[in-house]
Amino acid sequence: MPTRNHYRKTWLVTGGAGFIGSHLCERLLEAGHGVLCVDNYLTGSRDNIAHLLDHPHFEVMRHDVTFPLFVEVDGIYNLACPASPIHYQRDPVQTTKTSVHGAINMLGLAKRLNVPILQASTSEVYGDPEVHPQPEDYWGHVNPIGTRACYDEGKRCAETLFFDYHREHNLEIKVARIFNTYGPRMHPNDGRVVSNFIVQALKGEAITLYGDGEQSRSFCYVDDLVKGLIRLMNTTAETTGPINLGNPGEFTMRELASAVLKETGSSSALVEHPLPADDPRQRQPDIGEAASRLDWRPSVALSDGLVPTVGYFRDLVERGLA
Template identity: 65%
Template sequence: MNVSKINRVLVTGGAGFLGSHICERLVEAGHDVICLDNFFTSQKTNVAHLLGRPNFEVIRHDVTLPIFLEVDQIFHMACPAAPGHYQFNPIKTVKTSVMGSINMLGMAKRCGARILLASTSEIYGDPLIHPQPESYWGNVNTIGVRSCYDEGKRVAETLFMDYHRKNKVDIRIVRIFNTYGPRMHPYDGRVVSNFIRQAIQGEPITIFGEGEQTRSFCYRDDLVEGIFRLMNNEQNVIGPINIGNPSEFTIRELAELVVQLTGAKSSIEKRPLPPDDPTRRQPDITLAKKHLSWEPTIPLREGLQKTIDWFRTIDLDHYRPPTPNYV
């Protein structure tokens, strides 16, 4: 595929946190972009600034239902990703990952389009290997409350590989680790947005357990750059490839840093650990370095400050919690 030409590009979940930035970058590059979203956990304001552009359009549609479009590339980003949201309607979450992938892969097969799957570090479950390389098969509870998302994404990866092997569909699979940055939904239930929102509102910051579980936080710009490098590589590197920041922090360390950067007086309150919450999470990015010449460049302190600055510019009254399940 000649990536220098103008492509017709579909971005499912295109009004979401990451999807909107992918749309923005594609529009700026001159591509003809279709943003497909059902606006369950996304925000129209994320793409409002693109609506007047002649090479951008929005379609309200649920990926679990078929749709017929003519495209050259598909960024398949659609799926609730925060635990409170994907557990709100777990059956719909599985359908989004499985039926949504079948519909998008069918389109890619018909159009001869390249398609990228936004998979997740959650496919590793509560890992017994640390850090997690792509060769690790994971430690996932198939019947737990997080299984709808974890197993849904694992099946999506299976579908992508089978369409590639049997139907020669041109695929890419990226495993996304914890990501943060401007345009996170303030009520998405993720730890970074929870902590910042609670801090700037002067509320207690809530952590689960003692906060000793670890995560590796990748700033949005670094993550999106990795996605584009994987999508546009012409070396037949299809993945799966981990994209994330290998710098590991405890949740308590994150909470303390947010308090420091916001200047908040928030106390830290402990709540019971949720079921199947991974104790450690850190990507092995050896393959990304080797095949994509990619590694993150923005440290947590800098990225958090940018995110906090953005949170201070928004009116929280203009956002509604997508589900009751948020901290």
């Protein structure tokens, strides 16, 4: 896998106080780089980066990427956007603006500085897929006017903008399509299935299954995901993506609930609720491109990743923060 020479760079991470962003900031600092973390704290939290604030090469800026940003950096990871249905549907217009205006502003900054930029796209660009597992050349099956469209179509438009900037301005771009990711620092009330199940189990509440619980997802531990993002950024300019990053291990919601009950020691019951509109029935990444181009494969099994994740949420529940 061709890579650039490594030296201390300053990376801009938008959405850097979020779940994935905070882990990315941490890993970049561990690699000896500087990090400028930008977040408006709509869904991110200073608690996620509190342990980094005293690091000599870490800076934090409160900023909304829907407005232009003028800084000097060596590269940009654009992760800014609410990523859970509860959060992105709360203000759908702002969600679309974050994906589209945010992409335009960050691409403009990358063009001015002539630096590489990575877009954190999503498996949601595939919608409710008619192809399984999903390869990067699948164009998707998305409802453009549904309640999830603010996120799905916003991210699809962001990908369009990235490739247009690449073609028109020869800008070095990287596009990662991120599949379901879990781990410590997930927001306890973000409505995602892993955090939902764990918090409900730890509180002894009924675990909410939507539909019949037979819909499937693939769950990637955050450390694996961050390694993939960094490997994609460190490839030479010819590798633009889009590249799927996720764990191809597929689990039904009932299987996930069973794994959570086992790890938490909970006896919570399972309760079925109606399936939300446009909720995908299947989701599994084809990671052949990541394996061949990045030499990347996830290494953390769901059973292993749930251990620190449950530990994180157990602490939040015991402190009354979840």
